[in-house]
Amino acid sequence: MSRARSGAVPPTLVVTNDFPPRPGGIQAFVHGLVTRMPPGSVVVYAPRWPGCEAFDRRQPFPVVRHPGRLMLPLPRVARRAAELLRRHGCTTVVFGAAAPLGLLAPRLREAGAERIVMLTHGHEAAWAGVPITRPVLARIGAYADVVTYLGSYTRDRLAAVVDEAKLVRLTPGVDVEAFQPGAGGVEVRKSLGLGDRPVVVCVSRLVRRKGQDVLVRAWPKVLREVPDAVLLLVGGGPIRRRLARAARPLGDAVRITGPVPWSALPSYYDAGDVFAMPCRTRLGGIDVEGLGIVYLEASATGLPVVAGSSGGAPDAVLPGETGLVVDGTSPDDVAEALITLLTRPARAREMGVQGRAWVTERWAWPAVADRFAALLSSRP
Structure with missing residues (x-):
């Protein structure tokens, strides 16, 4: 019986280039979000990175790895993402960074995605100010239901190319139990x-x-x-x-x-x-x-x-x-x-x-x- 028929909430598919064990602030942000989702509610599609096999075994959700270290909005990535969406019965897609993978959104809509949330970071704010990338970011934003921003600076830049009604603030969180005085x-x-x-x-x-x-x-x-x-x-x-x-x-x-x-x-x-x-x-x-x-x-x-x-x-x-x-x-x-x-x-x-x-x-x-x-x- 499918999740939808059994009354369970369909899982969310997270498509992201930024995911541990690759180090970095965006990676920590995306991982922090998905680890706080209920069990069985998320599937992650991300590139391979040294040490990912051991890392993935420790996660309380499935992580599917792309063969290389970078995913681009190309047909084979779109096919794999659509296949994962259908296989797991996902109806919501989150892009860990809107640019450039948000260009896959139309293909995932065709595959059954009903809601698309795109996270943005510093590089999307930069894209909004560069003539050659501004129209690409506008197209990405048009595909989304929600586009998140980090703060006033990124919102002001994004608002020039993305419908302001779609913009919602979502910042990284801090684990105040791990990061505290006397932490070693x-x-x-x-x-x-x-x-x-x-x-x-x-x-x-x-x-x-x-x-x-x-x-x-x-x-x-x-x-x-x-x-x-x-x-x-x-x-x-x-x-x-x-x-x-x-x-x-x-x-x-x-x-x-x-x-x-x-x-x-x-x-x-x-x-x-x-x-x-x-x-x-x-x-x-x-x-x-x-x-x-x-x-x-x-x-x-x-x-x-x-x-x-x-x-x-x-x-x-x-x-x-x-x-x-x-x-x-x-x-x-x-x-x-x-x-x-x-x-x-x-x-x-x-x-x-x-x-x-x-x-x-x-x-x-x-x-x-x-x-x-x-x-x-x-x-x-």
Whole structure:
């Protein structure tokens, strides 16, 4: 007997390029949403990634992997998605990122999809501002019943090409039980030999937009005021070697850990006294920060944050209350903000306390999961 005939709610098909074990903020966002859906209510279609077999066995829902590391809106991907939709009796489809896979929506409508929800992030906001991609995003938005946005910046950009009646805010959630003060930072400090030195930590993929290179350029000025400070860069990415070369003259004042397991991330945040990611907009607005879940995770861990002013990043900070917003292109601005927080530890701790309270009240996962469930079932 089919789910529809038995009275059960049909499962939702999630089609996404962004899914663990591939690391990243969008991946964590999408995974956080689906893991909070009721058992038997979701099927995920995502690309392969190293370690996905073991990861998928631990999930309480089926994950079907595309053979390669990237899915494009091509006929074979459309056929596979339509086949999964029919096989599992799905009537709702969620695209983990609207662009570009949202172009598959008409094919899935033909296969029986009754409701289509598209999540957007920073890159869709960028598409909205580029002449060559703007009409593509408009077409994607026309296929959707709901298009989500992260904050005021992304909404303003999307509203230029997507029917405003379809736009609904849906932000990532934060696991405030995992990300909290005392999450294991003492052990990380011991393992790295940091002792009681002041630590500025950045947890993020090592790419130019995130601003780790600006942190390294700012660090000599920080050291002139706080000589024993350490910059701890957590993550991997294409600019790791370049960062290591730039940091070499600074000796052990800069540490680059490389990638760490997801389960260990809270302990690395907790090893810091200040969190900093001075993100910046690049490539004429194409490469922009959508929100910056790392700022919220850092706040939940009780750290003051220094955020770049790129895109929607300021939406994740209460300036002067939970942290500071700086020009991410300016090493001097970044250094001044870091010096302010490192030399005023009482004020920094106060910002961390305020950040923890704000994230717990406004950004915790239960409310986000409830909002997502409502989007799947009916128009907001």
